[in-house]
Amino acid sequence: MIAKIIYGQTCTGTLNYVFGKEGMRILGYGNTFSRNISPKFFGSVLYFQGQRNATKNRYAHISLNLPHGEHLDDRIFYKISEEYMENMGFGNQPFVVVRHNDTKHEHVHIVTTTVKEDGKVLGIYNSHKRSMAIRKHLEKKYGLTPAPTKKQTSQLPIYRLPEKQFGMEAEKGTKYYLQDVLNSINQKYRVRSFDELARLVKRYHIEVRQTKSETGRIGVAYGLNNQNGYKTRLINGSAVHRNLSGPKLQKVFDIHSKSKLLPMYRKRLLKQIETTYDLFRTIRPHDLEAMLKEYQHIDIKLDKKGDVIEGYTIFDRSRYVFRARELGKNVRMQNRLDIFGKGHEPTQVDMESKQVKLEIQKLIKDAFTTSYLKSPKQQGLLSEHILKTNFGDIVPILTASKAHNFLERYIPRNQRTDFRKAVENIFPMVRDRLYEIETKKEKEILENIFKLIGKVLKKDIFNVGTKQGSVRLLFQALGVKYYDNKLSFTKSNKHTVPVTPGDLSFPEHMEKHVSTGFVRQNHLMLDMLSEQSSDNSPKLTATAIFLPMIFPKLYGKMNTVYKKQYESIALGSYIKNAERMHAPFEKSAKDYISLFNAKGFYFVNGEKGFEIKSIYTDNTTSCPLPKRTNQYLSSIPDLSETLKGQQPIINELIADGRNNLENLWAGHLMERGLYDKVAFMLTAEKGYPNLHREIVQHHMDNGLRESVKMASARHSNIQQNRLLRKGVYAVSSLLGSRGKKTEEVYNGFKDEFTDWSKYKGKGRGLSF
Structure with a gap:
């Protein structure tokens, strides 16, 4: 399920669209005088309540969309909508749920106001993040298909182009479609002109026409033309949305065009593309998209007119969109016929180019580093590892790398043997150079540590x-x-x-x-x-x-003053990470507090705002929260009661002996998905993770349960073997044997993190 929220200053146009759609069904009203009111009466109620405050975000338009092929009856869809509104904090606000059937996916529209009856405004801080958590909660509760989590997998709704219709209904549908696509494009890209905007929305069948009034005022109009018999009249930009008018868009375009970072982005792209050209002897134009994506991680789209390729457009990670000709003459295909104009020759690497030698050097360097990091026991320094590593030692890692596979794919078959020989010949030179660089770096690090020790001792930290x-x-x-x-x-x-x-x-x-x-x-x-x-x-x-x-x-042995400073800094670094981890589960500001409480952190509201403290640090140590987080927590209706409710949770953690960092560490490992390590702590070390029950359940369903079962079986076998050995030792002692008198202690968690055996027996076990 996908949830979208749009806040606005007016509701008339939204209500006209929601109620005016042909075939619409009103599933129900919430918090109105009666459930049998008319759409017109509801509009009046919503309008008058929204006008009690001058905020720009008076009204909210929410859509809940199911994936293609998924079906819910009206009763369940309304129930889901009610729960969504309750969790989002709109539970006491007047709202309407309307079902539309104009697209290939089932969806409902919800219209409400952020203004309460007393004229105050609901806290909408972090509303999009909370919406994501609520959506996931409802998906799990009602067995719905989860929405895509990656941006690149969630494309704009091309299929939502209005069907061939006539009259006012077509105009309403057109406006909503235009608003949806244009807003999405302007959020996704840093558009710099109306021409660029027109190119970006062309694939969505949208026409953009710039206008100019008699007074010289810049304007813009939009229309639809799917080249298949469906065409609408042009609609003024301000009529589509106030932020899509000509003057407002021009201000945004000017800001994007005058960015001081723009020349830097152009220079970077120019260098990346020229480097790619230098690597190849021939390039088939149709291969360029995939090549640049794999080699330089650059997204491009070929500009075609019929079967003719006229150039390409670059969609940079900076969110800017560039035409190839903007970067320089040397990157245009028409000016590089030496590599693009060789007929139907396949794309081939130029084995004589300097760039190939540089790529080989990079391959070898990365293979050295990877082999060192992946070695079971990193004995010695990287420089020592480099010196004792032979070419044959890194061949498996080198040939398995993506960069090597990319190069070999475009090397002619009759030259692949030469390529492998070239790699072997360059190896000694790269090893010697890398050895010198790492040796120098290691010496500098050791000297810096020596200087740091001097400062630490001098300051009596x-x-x-x-x-x-x-x-x-x-x-x-x-x-x-x-x-x-x-x-x-x-x-x-x-x-x-x-x-x-x-x-x-x-x-x-x-x-x-x-x-x-x-x-x-x-x-x-x-x-x-x-x-x-x-x-x-x-x-x-x-x-x-x-x-x-x-x-x-x-x-x-840390001095008190520095200990307080350390704890405050460490708290801040942990909180930033925890907020990201909590995002999928944080449905409200109350959840924000409860998720931290379960970990052993609690909030106090002082003169300067909210501060966070923990059971793992001194009671006087705290970390102030940012202004926006302060506003977010202040939006809780019964704030004082919520803050009081923290104490029993914190007291219980302390009473259970779970105010140790080991308990927080177990939860931290669980959130990172290191289930094998967590399973050992749960079964062998009896370490209980300080984590919210909902999050624990999520990880149990995600693979932790299987890891715990495997660790439990392994631990049971070890205990049985231990008992058998004890029996053997007892018999041996009676017979006067002088055999082994000490047992080998099993510690499956001793690895690159730490040795947990010294904490054995602390904490409480987790039952499943």
Whole structure:
């Protein structure tokens, strides 16, 4: 099901269209004096209530659309509409649900007002995001087909072109169709002229004609012409929609045309297309679309007139649309007959070109990096991996890459052997060059870590010293080790930085494996706390909040002032990620609060607005929420009661011993879809995820249930084996055996994230 919402300042035109459609059926009214009123009376009720406030978004026009072939009877469709309105916050507003049958898919229109009886306006913050969550909820409840989640799979409704009709009815249908398509086009692209708009809407059978009044005022008119006997008169743009008038569109076009980023976009595209041309000896024009999409990720469409290709149009990721001739003379097909004008020759790579050699170098470089990242045990640094890797080691990864398959597809068969030899011949040069680059980079990183350690110690961010050797905790958390008055990376002795903190002898404690991801996050966090970071520095992710769980001894020694600063920063980074994760389940501002409450976060409303706190940080630590989120939460009708309702949930989490970061981590892994790791925590570690029940149920249905069953069976077998071994040990001891006296502890979760065995036994199990 697809739901669309349009807010507006007037409702007359919308009501005329909704009630005027031939064959329409009124399924019911909501919150009116009677359910047997006339459309005219309802229009009066809606108009007078909407006029009690001067907001521009007084009225709402909502459409609920089923996929082709799906059917609902009137009673169920009205019930779904009622539930949708209730969840969206329109439950107490007057509304009408009208069913139309003018398209190939079943749909209803709902018209209501955002103005309440007392003249105040309903909070429509995040309404489109909430609509998505409500839609998913209703799809699951009523067994409807889910709507596409990717933008590219949801195309404009070409099939909605009005049928051949006459009179006023045709005009109403035409206006709605024009409004629907033109608004969608202007949202999807940054249009710069009326000519460009005309080209973009031509495939939807819409004509655009620019007009000019006697006073010189620019205008625009729209009409329909499907070249198949159906043509309408031109309708003035302002009559279609106030934002589609000539003057208003011209202002938008001027803003888009004067963007300072426009030259940069043109330059980037010009370079990408010229690079593509340099790679090929011949290109069949019809192959260009697929080639640019695969090689440069550029979307183009060939401009055809009959069977003749006149050029192409580029639909850039910046939302701008360019004609090839805008970028430069050298990219026009007519000016590059050396590669486009070779008759019916197939598209072929130019094996003698410099670009081929550059592509081979890139292939080898990517293969080195991929083989290092995919190696089961990343022993040593990338530079060390490069030095000991032979050509045969990377061949399987290289030949499996998309870039290699792309090149080989367009290399003539009789030259593919030469291509493979060229790759092998270039390999030593690329390896030596890459080795130099990575070695230099690693040295710089180690020196930066050394400088960072100095700043951290100078600012006393942690209460660590050299006398007791506790400074090792800081070294370990930054992925380095100290030995013989030298600092080096934990997993390599290749690079060293001389230091003189005294003789610290604790090498065995320094070898503990820590995820490079958490080390990186810790590095970024300490950069921020020591004011070494810049605007161009990588941003913290949600995992920053878990640093005390990964480095408990170090963060246990954190000074109070910096601890509060850290917790506030970590809260902010986690909240941004959580908001994205919650989007499919957040039907209202109340849901926003309840989803966070289930995770152990709660909200307080202070003098400066809403702040969020957590059970994992100090009670005085908080993170302020943005202005828009403040307005969103303030729209809750019974706000004070909602905020009071948080306390029992938070108290229960604490009473159950679930105020540990391990419980939040289990939920975080579940949201990321790492079900195998979650299953181990649930079955072996008895770690309960702090997550809303609805979200847990979603992941259970999405594959977690099967992972838990497999982990439970595996864990049961391990327990049985353990009991058998205990029996063997007991018998052996009675017989005086001197065999193995210690058991091998099973820990299936010990991997690149962390070792969870130290937390075993905490938390509560989850029953299914």
